Amino acid sequence: MNAPAPFESFLVFDGEKKIAIEKDTKVPNAAIFTVNKEDHTIGNLLKHQLLKDPQVLFAGYKCPHPLEHKFILRVQTTSDTTPADALTSAITDLMAELSLFEERFRSPSSSSSSLFCSTIFRVRRKRTADPHEALVISLKRPKQMSAVTEPIICFRASTTNLKVFI
Template sequence: MNAPDRFELFLLEEGQHKITIVPDAKAANSILITFEKEDHTLGNLIRSYLLKDSRVLFAAYKIEHPLFAKFVMRIQTADEYDPKLALKEACVRIMKTLDKVSNAFQEEWDLNNMEDDYN
């Protein structure tokens, strides 16, 4: 079969970078970011958080081939706002949200276990 081995979908090769950022020559104040060993899960999450920022004019990603875990994201921001900073701030907001979800899950888990102990 043509599909790559499963480990190739998440293990970086020797010397391979997780992300590569280059300026986008097609539009002012925009960058292209290549994410290696990632898929729609991360791409759509980052894109959705970027678009919540009013200073982000455009954010989209594409997966160039369905068999390879790699996507390219384009971010364009207002003139006074660095697209790299927009990406960083979106990632910080994602981590805060995931931390809240993790804490809420842990609280529910602990309550459920306490309930089981009394029954």
């Protein structure tokens, strides 16, 4: 079989860098970041977080091949900041946002029934017919498209287990 071993998708081996930075010579104030052992999950989050920064002119990523566990992120910024600084800021902001998400997810006495995390997804608590509580995670669409959200994952929690419905 041509597929690599499963552990090769997440283990960084000796001599292998997690992130490689290369200056993009085609456009001014731009860089190409190659992130090893990651995929669309982190690539898409970083791209969206970078595009929120007014100093970032362009951010995009691609995964070269499904069997290669890496993605290539291109970032172009204004002359006021560097692409590396913009990426560092985006990572810091994402970590803070995910920490807030985790804190509110673990807190059962949250006063609000909905938790908005940026423009990526929304989490809301929903009472179901059974006594267990369900969480629905849904994508937020831009206002031009529709205010309706579509659930992507539904968690049903009980005292003994957690079931995930996709």
